[in-house]
Amino acid sequence: MIELHSITRSFGDRRVLEDVTFSVAGGRMTGFVGGNGAGKTTTMRIILGVLAQGSGTVTLDGQAITVGDRSRFGYMPEERGLYPKMKVAEQLVYLGKLHGLSAVAAKGEVDDLLERLGLTERANDTLESLSLGNQQRAQIAAALVHRPIALVLDEPFSGLDPMAVDVVLGVLRDYAAQGVPVLFSSHQLDIVERLCDDVTVIGGGRILATGSREALRAEHSGREFEIELTGDAADAGWVRDQVGITLTHLDGGYARFEAESDAAAQAVLARAVAGSTQTLEAPGAVGSAAVTQVLRFGKLTPSLAQIFKEVVQ
């Protein structure tokens, strides 16, 4: 587990990180989200030791992180970079050797990785001759070549088509499954929502929210519920008249509402169920073919995008 404790950092007079504290648990994928200039890249660089922090500590499994530890991390910087005129396999072997692999081990590792990432055929092409998506895969291979003990990836999915996202995701999940902490940032909140186990939101250099995806959702879910009725003439307009209910959205049989209490919400459900039963038992009572049924009822959980907007504001 990587833990950051009260990290601060300034560039000149500008404070870019203020009391940043969060952790990246082993075996879990942690999404790191924040707007442009929020401090994501600086934080990641500090974890990697590429930048020094002003104050605070970074620990790995409870002990201060060392240069030796960091050299075994896998890092993918935001600004993509490999040697444009060097062959793909060759530069990956070079990076493997810099990480301390023997030439033979590096060669084997690179062959495996290229195979898994579907780049074997391009192994002896120069990087600049690859498509952007393939360059991105090579970049990910560069972060993985030395079997890292932790992964820090800045925007690993940007520029990938959905197929490639799945390939890369599979590889990263394998790493997480082996107990490696994986921290990745992304602007694509839907991807983060789909992929990550934990989420940390940063804004203006401060950590705004951090925790497991479910916990965050539960924490940020309000008193809002939704109900959907189905049927030829389904109309949820009656919800408006329920006690303790404020209707926020209505569209035929679909209604979103805020409930003062769970009981008030349950009352809505009860009436809906009763209504549909009634109509089923007594056809023609409400309308000739008016058969309504409860299709859906539940508390609204906010999407990550909503949580993000909420905490950033």
Place this chain on the structure above:
Amino acid sequence: MTTQQTSRHAAPVIASHTRQLGAPQAAWLVAEREISTKLRSKAFLISTGVLLLLVLGAVLFSGIASNVGGFDGPTKVAVVAEAAEVGEQLSPDAFEVTEVANRAAAEQAVLGEKVDAAIVTGGEGPIGLTVLGSDSTPIGLVQALSATPQVELLNPTTENPMLAYFIAIAFGIVFMMSAMTFGTTIAQSVVEEKQTRIVEILLATVSARSILAGKILGNSILALGQVVAIAALTSVGMLATGQDLLLGELGTALIWFAILFAFGFVLLASLYAALASLVSRQEDVASAVSPVMWLVMIPYIAIIVFNTNVKVLAIMSYIPFSAPVGMPMRLYLGIAEWWEPIVSLGILFASIAVVWWLGARIYERSILRTGAKVKLKDALTAKE
């Protein structure tokens, strides 16, 4: 170490077979890449080939010129019948003798440019001969005819001002070409890594100093290799064309040139790398490294201008940047004591220590600062 770390971190199930590299190993890996990349560049191989051919050509040319005794072949001399005996004494290598009837015929031959000079009898000198020339004194012929005492050189040398001048230019050109070629290479390599941001990945693995040291090491090895190749080719060429006497005199100078150049280049390379790290785009490299470009060009110009000025040469031979050119020149001219190159090398070592410290400081502080050119002052004073 590996097992220790694995047990320390509970998480990694992955069999770890990496070990942290020491700084020298990391630097050597970087150096290796610099060398192999350069050796595979077609442009580099071609330009090196052309350079070596030029050197070989110059050596062969100088060999042929010195054997023939001049660039125009033997001097054509007309000799009047009365002085035929004199004509026979002239070396047939240097003079082509034609006999003419009388002074008038000789004058005609000279004026008609059929011959370069003529020997006629008469005149006021003790030897009773007059040499006719067209518009200038035919020095070679006059010397050949002069009653000079037998000369026995106890310390034979081919040293002459013209040769010294050419040797000065040769040292200057080889120094400048090699320093610029590999200085530019290191500068571009630094900016390539900065521009493509791969340096961020490298920095996450090895220290900035290891990267810088590796780059300097790799390019210094290449530069030294080129200079040694040139020196070797020169030596072989001289032996093949019978200039072993010149080689004997040049030998020590060549060896010291290689040694001083190798370390002098380390100095220049540190500066090239440090200055290049200030900018983020290849287009800006040339302007960024222009100050050190001057440091490379000044010794070249100075050695050509002052190749006979003993005082200036003495000063040049102790200034770290011009020592690789100045000291060998003095050694060739035989005006340096045996210990002088060693002292000069000592000064060079001290300068390398200072410049390396400064260069590494600049490099470390500017290599991640992309965008506008980093000011030198900021790079030196900024907190890391």
